[in-house]
Amino acid sequence: MEKTKIGVVGLGGRGFGLTKVVAAMEDVEIVAVCDVYEDRVRRTVGGVREIAGYEPRGLTNHHDLLNIDEIKGVLVPTSWISHIPVALDCMRAGKLSASEVGGAYAVDDCWELIRTYEATHTPAMLLENCNYGRDELMVLNMVRKGIFGEVVHCQGGYRHDLRFGLAHNREPDREMRHYRQAEYLYRNCDNYPTHDLGPIAKILDINRGNRMLTLTSTASCARGLHDHIARTDGPEYPLANRTWNQGDIVTTVIKCANGETISLVLDTTLPRPYSRNFQVHGTRAVFTEDNHSLFIEGEADHEKPWKEYWGNVESYYEKYDHPIWKGYDPNKGGHGGMDYLVLRGFIDAVRQGSEPPIDVYDMAAWMSVTPLSEESIALGGHPVAVPDFTRGKWFRKREVYHGEYEL
Amino acid sequence: MEKTKIGVVGLGGRGFGLTKVVAAMEDVEIVAVCDVYEDRVRRTVGGVREIAGYEPRGLTNHHDLLNIDEIKGVLVPTSWISHIPVALDCMRAGKLSASEVGGAYAVDDCWELIRTYEATHTPAMLLENCNYGRDELMVLNMVRKGIFGEVVHCQGGYRHDLRFGLAHNREPDREMRHYRQAEYLYRNCDNYPTHDLGPIAKILDINRGNRMLTLTSTASCARGLHDHIARTDGPEYPLANRTWNQGDIVTTVIKCANGETISLVLDTTLPRPYSRNFQVHGTRAVFTEDNHSLFIEGEADHEKPWKEYWGNVESYYEKYDHPIWKGYDPNKGGHGGMDYLVLRGFIDAVRQGSEPPIDVYDMAAWMSVTPLSEESIALGGHPVAVPDFTRGKWFRKREVYHGEYEL
Numbered sequence: 001m002e003k004t005k006i007g008v009v010g011l012g013g014r015g016f017g018l019t020k021v022v023a024a025m026e027d028v029e030i031v032a033v034c035d036v037y038e039d040r041v042r043r044t045v046g047g048v049r050e051i052a053g054y055e056p057r058g059l060t061n062h063h064d065l066l067n068i069d070e071i072k073g074v075l076v077p078t079s080w081i082s083h084i085p086v087a088l089d090c091m092r093a094g095k096l097s098a099s100e101v102g103g104a105y106a107v108d109d110c111w112e113l114i115r116t117y118e119a120t121h122t123p124a125m126l127l128e129n130c131n132y133g134r135d136e137l138m139v140l141n142m143v144r145k146g147i148f149g150e151v152v153h154c155q156g157g158y159r160h161d162l163r164f165g166l167a168h169n170r171e172p173d174r175e176m177r178h179y180r181q182a183e184y185l186y187r188n189c190d191n192y193p194t195h196d197l198g199p200i201a202k203i204l205d206i207n208r209g210n211r212m213l214t215l216t217s218t219a220s221c222a223r224g225l226h227d228h229i230a231r232t233d234g235p236e237y238p239l240a241n242r243t244w245n246q247g248d249i250v251t252t253v254i255k256c257a258n259g260e261t262i263s264l265v266l267d268t269t270l271p272r273p274y275s276r277n278f279q280v281h282g283t284r285a286v287f288t289e290d291n292h293s294l295f296i297e298g299e300a301d302h303e304k305p306w307k308e309y310w311g312n313v314e315s316y317y318e319k320y321d322h323p324i325w326k327g328y329d330p331n332k333g334g335h336g337g338m339d340y341l342v343l344r345g346f347i348d349a350v351r352q353g354s355e356p357p358i359d360v361y362d363m364a365a366w367m368s369v370t371p372l373s374e375e376s377i378a379l380g381g382h383p384v385a386v387p388d389f390t391r392g393k394w395f396r397k398r399e400v401y402h403g404e405y406e407l
Numbered sequence: 408m409e410k411t412k413i414g415v416v417g418l419g420g421r422g423f424g425l426t427k428v429v430a431a432m433e434d435v436e437i438v439a440v441c442d443v444y445e446d447r448v449r450r451t452v453g454g455v456r457e458i459a460g461y462e463p464r465g466l467t468n469h470h471d472l473l474n475i476d477e478i479k480g481v482l483v484p485t486s487w488i489s490h491i492p493v494a495l496d497c498m499r500a501g502k503l504s505a506s507e508v509g510g511a512y513a514v515d516d517c518w519e520l521i522r523t524y525e526a527t528h529t530p531a532m533l534l535e536n537c538n539y540g541r542d543e544l545m546v547l548n549m550v551r552k553g554i555f556g557e558v559v560h561c562q563g564g565y566r567h568d569l570r571f572g573l574a575h576n577r578e579p580d581r582e583m584r585h586y587r588q589a590e591y592l593y594r595n596c597d598n599y600p601t602h603d604l605g606p607i608a609k610i611l612d613i614n615r616g617n618r619m620l621t622l623t624s625t626a627s628c629a630r631g632l633h634d635h636i637a638r639t640d641g642p643e644y645p646l647a648n649r650t651w652n653q654g655d656i657v658t659t660v661i662k663c664a665n666g667e668t669i670s671l672v673l674d675t676t677l678p679r680p681y682s683r684n685f686q687v688h689g690t691r692a693v694f695t696e697d698n699h700s701l702f703i704e705g706e707a708d709h710e711k712p713w714k715e716y717w718g719n720v721e722s723y724y725e726k727y728d729h730p731i732w733k734g735y736d737p738n739k740g741g742h743g744g745m746d747y748l749v750l751r752g753f754i755d756a757v758r759q760g761s762e763p764p765i766d767v768y769d770m771a772a773w774m775s776v777t778p779l780s781e782e783s784i785a786l787g788g789h790p791v792a793v794p795d796f797t798r799g800k801w802f803r804k805r806e807v808y809h810g811e812y813e814l
Binding site: 023053123150152153161191214216218219220223225227228247248249251253255258259261263265267270271272273274281282283284285286290291292295296297300302304305306307309310311317380381382383 | 557559560568578621623625626627628630632634635654655656658660662665666667668670672676677678679680681682689690691692693695697698699702703704707708711712713714716717718763787788789790
């Protein structure tokens with residue numbers, strides 16, 4: 001079997017981790033890896049050697065990597081601000097890219113993805129691993145089978161206590177170059193919407209018979225990082241008296257063309273357990289991640305306390321797991337198996353020369369939520385329009401699903 | 408001990424239930440009861456006789472009740488649209504009223520409450536039982552003790568599957584005159600915000616050092632009632648082909664003067680277990696109702712899965728119960744004991760001639776969320792301003808708490 005030849009641009013913690021997962025795939029060859037920091041390049045070359053027995057080329061300029069003809073696909077786990085520029089360079093070089101997640105900085109950057117795709121006919125993928133979560137895929141499967149009736153509302157969140165990392169990335173012995181600190185000092189928006197929005201967008205057929213029309217976004221005050229630093233680092237710490245522009249909680253409400261609403265929360269600077277706050281509400285069932293329960297009309301009794309249904313999702317896997325998860329071993333790689341699956345989705349698209357499961361229209365729409373939420377917050381919660389990046393194709397060509405394995 | 412003499416206006420299911428709780432209080436005498444339907448009056452007079460051994464006067468015009476001099480307080484569990492008009496009549500008659508909950512229909516109705524209070528100096532109370540919920544009061548107590556650090560975000564909801572009642576109040580054998588059906592046919596708003604907003608407003612010191620500044624509100628499409636009726640009643644049912652204006656899910660986001668945000672959800676026409684979705688997020692702790700967990704920094708570990716904390720609220724009652732709940736027997740009356748407590752709050756204010764624990768400024772602010780959400784939804788999610796019903800007093804005279812028993 002011929003190996004699928006790929007390159008990797010961006011070799012920080014995440015890039016190194018993803019590279020190791022791919023290096024273990026027997027049908028893939030990592031031809032070259034690239035980062036602006038040479039120590040990262042050396043570490044990654046060594047990591048691939050250990051796992052796969054060969055050394056990829058180590059580069060510090062991604063244009064050199066894109067000039068290697070045999071490379072057909074490029075993983076792009078760079079810093080947030082480089083995701084779109086590198087994806088554009090990949091399209092121009094005729095190579096399928098898979099960008100790690102994060103929001104955009106300007107809506108025009110999202111349009112540039114579309115314009116470049118339309119000019120080059122080279123697809124690009126967003127590497128949204130949460131679209132491959134077991135629960136997210138099971139609910140997608142159940143929605144397609146009609147178990148939820150008509151879905152009218154979804155909720156999601158990126159609720160992850162990041163205070164320590166955000167406050168301490170200047171420690172010289174920590175590998176946190178390019179990390180998120182400046183985002184929190186300067187911006188105020190939902191800076192990381194796709195973990196929660198991605199799976200919901202697939203459930204609501206966004207860009208395939210539906211689209212996001214408008215959103216409003218509201219940020220709370222910013223108190224979490226200041227309070228954390230005051231207690232853990234004291235008043236002499238360089239960041240102790242900085243003002244953080246990023247509100248602790250950002251709530252974004254999206255209205256869709258077919259009437260559904262989506263509510264998203266960014267919640268990364270307060271103490272809490274991790275949650276993506278995934279909720280799907282239909283006319284016949286509701287799923288909630290936070291107490292891991294499924295409530296299906298006819299099977300459950302709404303007069304009983306909810307507590308009786310906590311944790312019952314486990315009992316539905318056998319019947320409703322998405323085909324992608326049937327028999328899958330989640331120990332295969334990263335974040336409960338999601339990383340392996342999203343990487344396989346990418347590798348398979350490279351091998352087949354097909355459109356990736358999360359395409360450039362998904363990428364543009366999902367990433368645009370960040371600058372749009374920034375606008376709405378700045379305008380005091382004013383609704384802002386979400387562009388139709390498909391230019392009218394969302395209700396024409398894009399509504400057909402091709403098979404049960406599809407996202 | 409002299410008995411506190413009260414009247415009751417509005418004797419539907421809720422009015423009958425509240426009257427029975429009050430009839431059992433040994434220090435209260437129900438002097439008169441009133442409803443426009445005589446069958447209800449007869450039922451309630453008989454109910455009081457059975458419980459308390461005396462018969463109150465039965466009336467069909469509330470002005471007759473207000474003309475009875477010995478009556479000092481009036482319970483007002485009328486239909487939604489009568490709450491404010493009857494409360495105004497009570498103020499003009501110099502009697503402390505306690506109105507059952509619901510939203511207002513016009514912001515000016517809320518102003519009329521304020522104007523009438525300022526002219527008559529007669530207080531009025533909103534009978535929000537959920538302010539007396541054990542969890543809500545415990546969290547309030549913990550917030551005042553500083554356990555949450557600074558609170559920056561709260562969530563709440565009225566998530567209650569009301570489809571059967573909404574679809575079937577025309578059945579001739581059902582006691583549902585004045586029920587909510589027409590609200591769902593004609594309006595589109597958060598029609599019932601105070602169960603969730605009330606406890607949050609106390610936690611955030613609304614009207615006592617803080618206030619709500621603006622809100623945005625977004626409604627989903629309306630599918631739940633139509634789908635329910637089609638399945639349970641078939642196409643011949645009179646409501647089978649009616650259009651319901653009320654969206655299934657309404658999400659309202661409120662921004663407060665001190666920077667906090669509040670997110671509310673109305674969710675009453677889809678299948679689900681009951682929840683008020685109570686969440687309080689501070690810089691040092693988070694409370695969530697749906698999995699009944701408290702996560703306090705220093706005691707809990709955010710690297711552990713949330714599941715380990717599900718249901719742990721029980722273990723905090725002994726240490727943090729609000730003084731009102733210490734040693735309280737929740738079997739004393741209605742909705743887990745909340746009804747008894749809110750009625751005691753009212754009776755005590757009548758007896759003492761004091762301001763009630765939920766006053767006319769609270770009532771105006773909380774009830775105004777309904778017409779404001781209606782405006783914002785009609786304007787496509789445009790932010791609307793919440794009036795300052797205190798006319799500037801919120802950051803002057805009203806920030807002082809008088810005792811640990813206070814709401």
